[in-house]
Amino acid sequence: MVIAKFSLAGSLKKDDLTPKYMLRVPLTVIDELIWRLKMPMPIETLEEMIREALPGADVRIEDLRGDGDHYAAHVTFDGFKSLSRVKQHQMVYKALKGKMGGELHALALHTKAPD
Amino acid sequence: MTDVAIDDRIKGLVEKDKVVLFMKGTPIFPQCGFSSVVAQVLNHLEVPFESYNVLEDPELRDGIKSFSDWPTIPQLYVGGEFVGGCDIIKEMFESGELQDAFKDAGVTVN
Numbered sequence: 001m002v003i004a005k006f007s008l009a010g011s012l013k014k015d016d017l018t019p020k021y022m023l024r025v026p027l028t029v030i031d032e033l034i035w036r037l038k039m040p041m042p043i044e045t046l047e048e049m050i051r052e053a054l055p056g057a058d059v060r061i062e063d064l065r066g067d068g069d070h071y072a073a074h075v076t077f078d079g080f081k082s083l084s085r086v087k088q089h090q091m092v093y094k095a096l097k098g099k100m101g102g103e104l105h106a107l108a109l110h111t112k113a114p115d
Numbered sequence: 116m117t118d119v120a121i122d123d124r125i126k127g128l129v130e131k132d133k134v135v136l137f138m139k140g141t142p143i144f145p146q147c148g149f150s151s152v153v154a155q156v157l158n159h160l161e162v163p164f165e166s167y168n169v170l171e172d173p174e175l176r177d178g179i180k181s182f183s184d185w186p187t188i189p190q191l192y193v194g195g196e197f198v199g200g201c202d203i204i205k206e207m208f209e210s211g212e213l214q215d216a217f218k219d220a221g222v223t224v225n
């Protein structure tokens with residue numbers, strides 16, 4: 001019987017692992033847990049997307065927690081000159097084609113024009 | 116509600132109060148670290164502000180993203196203008212630009 005239980009492991013559903021009292025956890029916490037189970041986004045993909053949209057930009061990305069989900073991006077780009085911070089960030093978000101706020105959970109952005 | 120209707124509603128919200136924060140949770144019980152930071156900055160500066168909890172209002176949560184052309188929450192509006200999200204507010208607070216933005220909008224800052 002124990003062996004049969006083990007063989008079930010692959011088809012376990014979330015509810016099987018969740019004691020009934022856990023179901024009272026607020027939805028936001030469950031959201032957060034689901035995020036953690038997602039495939040992380042590689043740094044290289046992020047860098048490529050930003051460089052492609054902002055040619056010649058200096059892009060440096062840190063994986064803040066080593067979990068592929070909380071990044072900080074430092075972007076220096078000629079085209080940022082005389083643009084507000086909001087506009088600069090919007091250009092980077094556009095480069096990420098809707099992944100920010102979706103697939104990408106947390107990306108701290110630091111943008112500037114070269115000195 | 117249609118896109119136009121939610122845009123009108125948001126326009127009304129950001130024009131009704133001088134400082135408006137769209138956040139996850141409330142200033143007393145923030146439900147996201149980024150929202151919490153911005154609320155703390157405002158409290159530190161003793162700036163009176165109105166806040167809206169997007170977690171209680173899915174229409175607002177989606178609507179504010181397209182209204183501001185900004186993919187994340189929190190979002191801060193001062194004098195009807197979008198000022199930024201958590202990173203920008205932090206940077207502006209540290210450099211003193213945020214305090215200036217409040218003064219320009221006629222908001223007293225501590």
